[in-house]
Amino acid sequence: MRDDITYQVLVNDEGQYSLWPAHHEVPAGWRADGTTGTREECAAHVDEVWTDMRPRSLREAMS
Template sequence: MATELTDDRTYRVVRNDEDQYSIWWAERDLPAGWSTEGTEGTREECLARIAEVWTDMRPRSLRERMEAADAA
């Protein structure tokens, strides 16, 4: 008989200086280089928020370099 795992933890959406997103358990300290984005909820809610806001997967530094090259 298979048992169903439930995840009742609260997560938060986190972002690093390169505008890359992830989720982190809300009760844990953030890893170095990451800050909270402001969204907390279930894993699914946080992943949905990331899908909504993280539409360009390129790191910010790469986007800026590419924009500078296009402007030159």
């Protein structure tokens, strides 16, 4: 099955990332990081930038 959906990369205040269909409204608590493309392109971007999966609040508490 071919995926013709354009995705965008979202990030929340905890620094967690998600892929979201670009034609859908961004849900509360999330913001677009400016990356759009195929699912694979967006997933590759997330893999590159989200190197620490811990929520921001946990990373700060452990510092």
